[in-house]
Amino acid sequence: MNYFFVLMIAITLGIDAFAVSFAGGAYYGKADKRQKFRLSFHFGLFQFLMPIIGWLAGASIVDIVADYDHWIAFGLLALIGGNMIRDSFSDDEKIRKDISKGFSLISLSVATSIDALAVGFSLGIVGDKIIIPAIIIGIVAAIMSLAGIKLGEISNRKFGGRISMAGGIILILIGISILAEHLELY
Numbered sequence: 334m335n336y337f338f339v340l341m342i343a344i345t346l347g348i349d350a351f352a353v354s355f356a357g358g359a360y361y362g363k364a365d366k367r368q369k370f371r372l373s374f375h376f377g378l379f380q381f382l383m384p385i386i387g388w389l390a391g392a393s394i395v396d397i398v399a400d401y402d403h404w405i406a407f408g409l410l411a412l413i414g415g416n417m418i419r420d421s422f423s424d425d426e427k428i429r430k431d432i433s434k435g436f437s438l439i440s441l442s443v444a445t446s447i448d449a450l451a452v453g454f455s456l457g458i459v460g461d462k463i464i465i466p467a468i469i470i471g472i473v474a475a476i477m478s479l480a481g482i483k484l485g486e487i488s489n490r491k492f493g494g495r496i497s498m499a500g501g502i503i504l505i506l507i508g509i510s511i512l513a514e515h516l517e518l519y
Contacts, residue, residue, distance in 0.1 A: 336465075339465075340469060340473070342452060342470065343466075343469050343470040343472075343473035343474070344473060344477075346380055346446070346449050346452065346470055346473075347470075347473045347477035348477070349445040349448075349507060349511075350376040350377075350380065350474045350477055350478045350481070351477040352481065352507055353376070353410075353441055353444070353445050353503075353504060354376065354479070354481030354482045354485065355481040355482070355488070355500070356417065356499075356501065357372055357433070357500065358481060358482035358484060358486040358487075358488070359488050359489045359496040360420075360432065360489075363489075364433075364486060367433070368431065368482075371438060372432075372433045373475045373479045374475065375433075375439075376445055376474050376478040377472060377474045377475025377476075378471060379442040379474075380446045380449050380470050380471045381467045381471025382471075383447065383449035383452075383453060384450070384452050384453030384463060384466060384467045384470055385467050386450060387450040387455075387456075387457070388453035388454065388456055389457075390450075402447045402448075402515070403512050403514070405444070405447065406443075406444040406447050407508035407509065408508070409441070409443065409508075410505060410507055410508030411505050413432060413437055413440060413441060413504055414500075414501040414504030415501065416437075416501070417432070417498070417500055417501030417504065418501035418505075421498035421501065422498075444508070446474070449470060453467070
């Protein structure tokens with residue numbers, strides 16, 4: 334197994350987690366330690382688990398999910414992005430929903446890691462072991478998530494609280510990009 338190749342896959346898969354975390358950091362302005370931990374841990378955990386699920390499930394589940402995974406990711410990202418945009422018009426910080434909890438957290442974790450399912454399936458086809466690559470993918474995603482949150486926080490301080498609107502737009506654009514890629518629109 335070529336670990337450089339696995340690292341490149343991990344970075345590629347982690348880009349969505351980074352972008353969503355950036356949006357989260359911009360949304361929060363100043364995420365507390367628990368929010369940072371929940372986002373980075375769950376993004377890393379899902380990026381770790383999805384390749385294993387793909388590897389174990391084989392062609393049957395990947396073929397079924399591949400037909401609509403892009404719609405799921407788009408829908409989840411658009412829903413949460415839309416909520417972030419709506420919340421950006423409110424000056425009351427108490428109204429803002431904590432995206433590092435509940436449905437939002439699970440939705441974002443699934444949306445950012447669904448491509449890892451196909452990676453796990455691919456590794457299974459070529460007969461590679463999955464645990465070490467899954468660990469690398471999960472750790473890289475968690476680190477990239479922390480970096481994204483920090484960069485989002487810096488952007489919020491530099492550009493003000495309305496940057497959270499940009500965070501919501503980023504989530505929607507990521508969803509559109511995933512949709513366009515799978516529908517081969519570009």
